[in-house]
Amino acid sequence: MKLKVCLSLCLLSLTPPVMAENSQTSLVNQAQSAQQQERQHNRVREKSFQETEQTLRAEAKRLQKAKADLQTEIDSLTSQFSHNESALAKQEEQLRLETGSLGEIFGVVRQNAKTLKSDLSHSITQIDRQTYTPVVDDIVAAKSLPSLKQLNGLWQSMNEQIRASGEVTQVKVPYVNDSGVKSTEAAARLGSFGLISAQGYMNWDDNKQIAFPYLKQPDDSPTLSSIAPLLAGQTQPLVIDPSKGTLLAQLANVPTLLDRLKAGGVVGNIILGLLAIGLVIAILRGISLAMIKQKIKAQLKAPQQPGNNPLGRVLSVYDKEKNRSVEALELRLLEVVVDEQSHLEKGLSMLKLLAALAPMLGLLGTVTGMIETFQVITQFGNGDPKVMAGGISMALITTVLGLVAAMPMLLAHNILSSQAESIRTILEKQGIGLVAAQAENDQVSKDDLEHAA
Structure with missing residues (x-):
């Protein structure tokens, strides 16, 4: 508005006097009109400001009143909360005094219910004799003291399982x-x-x-x-x-016997092979020596008829060498006895060797198994014993197999050696008897010759 007045004044200063006067009048009127409009506009604005101020003051009073009400409510709730806390503490203390040892009883009941539930879940009585399982589940899941009905159900469930265990x-x-x-x-x-x-x-x-x-x-x-x-x-x-x-x-x-033998591995199979060979040798030599012994017993009953047996061959040498001296006869008989002894002991040295070799192979299997075990430990550690079981089984099984194989072969060697020694003793006795008889005959012949001279 002021800008318009200024512009008007400037134009007025530039116009001729008459026109300036008219323009001045017009500008005055415009200025007055503008001032009047401005005053009216200002009054409207002032009125609006006053109404807004009244509204804000009313809102401020309302908010202050609401704040006061809220503070009053907070103070009341705080007081009530403190009162409730105090009352709750008193009631909890009263509850503790009134329940006494019921808390411990609840712990014992719940613990027994958990134990019973675990037993029931793994028992075959669940097929037809678990009527009160839901009651036990309720007691386990409960957070408060069990009711009389639940306690009765727990007892009935225990009693049911006791009866079921004897059915x-x-x-x-x-x-x-x-x-x-x-x-x-x-x-x-x-x-x-x-x-x-x-x-x-x-x-x-x-x-x-x-x-x-x-x-x-x-x-x-x-x-x-x-x-x-x-x-x-x-x-x-x-x-x-x-x-x-x-x-x-x-x-x-x-494991079965076959599983244990398989655990011995290659060394175990070798030991079993040696055992089989040793047993075959022992059986064959045992049969042979038993037959020879029977033939010798029969030969002792008929010494005048030498047969195809060690004693018969000794007697045959005596019959062929009667005309020789005692020393020559003795040497010939010794030769025959030595030959027969070598035939009697045939295979016994091999049996003894196998009996000595079997434990050594068992020890070899033990060492091999332990080496395998240590290799497994190096690769996988010793956290899982199943990984090391193969090597340990081989180590133990081969030792057992070596001892088991050695004992019967050693026993068989001892028995067969005793039988061979017994037969050799018979042959030596018979040979010595023949030499003695030849010496007596020579002495008699010599005495007869001297007597005749």
Whole structure:
């Protein structure tokens, strides 16, 4: 507005006097009109400002009142919270005094419920004798004192398991055979110890709720038909697994004789080969010496008829060498006895060598197995004993095989040597007797010649 007035004044100064006067009048009117409009506009603005100020003051009063109300409410709640805390502490103390040892009782009850739940989850009585399992689960999951109904259910569940452990009842169980075919099989539940089917003991899987056969049954495994007297209520002695299946499952891990022999490896096979050779030699030589001994006994009964046996050959030499001197006869008989002794002891030196070689091979297998074990430890560490089992098995099995092979061969060598020595003694005695008889004959002949002279 002021800019317009200034412009008007400038134009007025530039116009002629008459025109300047008219223009001046016009500008004055315009200025007055503008001032009037400005005053009116200012009044409107002032009125608006006043209304806004009143509104803000009213809002400020309202907010101050709300703040005061909130502060009053905060003070009230703080006081109430402190009062509640104090009251709660007093009530908790009163509860502790009133419950007394109920907290400890709850701990004992819950602990026993957890133990019972663990036993129930792995017991075969879940097939037909676990009526109160939900009550036990509720006690385990509870955060407060158990009710009288729950305590009664816990006792009844324990009592049910006690009775079930002494029962022999026939049940129907889902069964998967060796071929993987699923069916429903009749079985007998021996308390909480095991299940018996027509084939023997059954392994119960508590997670899958299904039974399947053990990989290996014990030698005296009962069957459903063999325990018929028990099912009829009669008394019958029965071998059971007190570990509830653990020992029966371990039967599959017990190695057989063939498994143990395979664990010996190449060295073990060599030792077994030496044992077989030694036993063949021992058997053949034993049969041969027994036959020779029988022939010698028969020859002793008929010394005038020499046969095809060591003693017969000694007697044959005596018959051929009668005309020789005693010394010559003695040497010839000694030669025959030595020859017969070499035939009698044939194979015994080899048997003795095999008996001495078997333990040495066992020691070799032991060293080889330990080397293999240390190599495995170097590669995989010693955290898993199964990784080292192969080398340790070889080390132990070869030692056992070496000793087992050496003992019978050594015993056979001793027995056969004794038999050969016995036969040689008979031959020597008979030879000495023949030499003595020849010496006596020579002495008699000499005496007769002297007497005749």
